[in-house]
Amino acid sequence: PITINGWSPRNDSRRNSGAVSLRTAFAYSLNTVAAKLGQEVxxxxxxxxxxxxxxxxxxxxHPSMVLGTSDVRLLDMTRAFASVASKGVAVTPYGITRVSSNGQTIxxxxxxxxxxxxxxxxxxxMTDLLQTAVNTGTGRAAQIGRPVxxxxxxxxxxxxGWFLGFSSGITTGVWMGRDDARPIAGLHGGTAPARAWAAFMKPATANRPIEQFDTQVTLPEWQLEPDEESYFGQPDNGDPGQMVDGDGNPIERPAPTQPAPDYDAGPPPIDGDQPAPVQPQQLNQDWIDRVTGRDGPPRDGSGRDAPRRDGPAGRQPLQRDVPRDRYQDERPIQ
Known part of the structure; x- marks a missing residue:
């Protein structure tokens, strides 16, 4: 059910069908779906x-306009259906096809x-939906043995009561009602109007070729969903393409960000001087003393303790060879 500005439309069956497809709603003339669609559009x-x-x-x-509360002319309605049959090209009604005089066409x-x-x-x-209404919906009485x-x-x-339709290049509209607009018991578009339409169209199309409707939908390129491959990688020509926002509007591509400066690299060279190549760090005792904050004796280039000349200043060198009797009697704690 739906209520729009205090108006609650009802289906002809007085029942709500729940969630249905647009094709089903169109075929069976569900008023509630028409009202909801009109509200969204x-x-x-x-x-x-x-x-x-x-x-x-x-x-x-008004919201009720989607159910046909405006007065319309039968000729205008037939013209509208003929425009659908002509693949969306406007059709203008005319009554005279040719005028001739003395055998000459003027x-x-x-x-x-x-x-x-x-x-x-x-x-x-639209044609596909209209064909469903005749094949399985409220317009089944209009079937004439060829596509309708x-x-x-x-x-x-x-x-x-109305029925409008087309088949084999002919579009016909049928309206039934009283001049004084009084109700007619049992009148529905799918009863007498649809049967009258079929009674006229069956002989009218008898000598015409049977035409299948072109209901193959070919969407324009801008409505096609891109393939998954289109979301990744760069095109062959290196063009990164146009960036768009969530609504599809073009936006400016952000400028590339600059890398953060390396503050540990030292000052840049001056006057064209080339920086000295970085020497690999030797993992010797001097390096261990520096990183651990211990002040040890000076080392020679090989990392060995240099001969001490200043007496006991500084710590004693680490003792490499520990006698075995210092640890051979140690036992693990149980």
């Missing part, structure tokens, strides 16, 4: 798209296909 956006497809009557933007209607309403892949998705894409429509209290 924006009711003003829905009205703008209706006018884009040729609806010439005023379209309100006028021929030329179809203008320059006004594109939606991309072909969007029209393909269409949609049922029923207003509150069964005052109006």
């Amino acid at each position: 924006g009711f003003a956006t829905v009205a703008d798209m209706a006018r884009r497809f040729g609806i010439t009557t005023p379209v309100n933007t 006028y021929t209607h030329e179809v203008d296909r320059s006004h594109v309403l939606v991309a072909p892949y969007v029209a393909a998705e 894409a269409g949609k049922t429509g029923t207003t509150s209290s069964s005052k109006d």
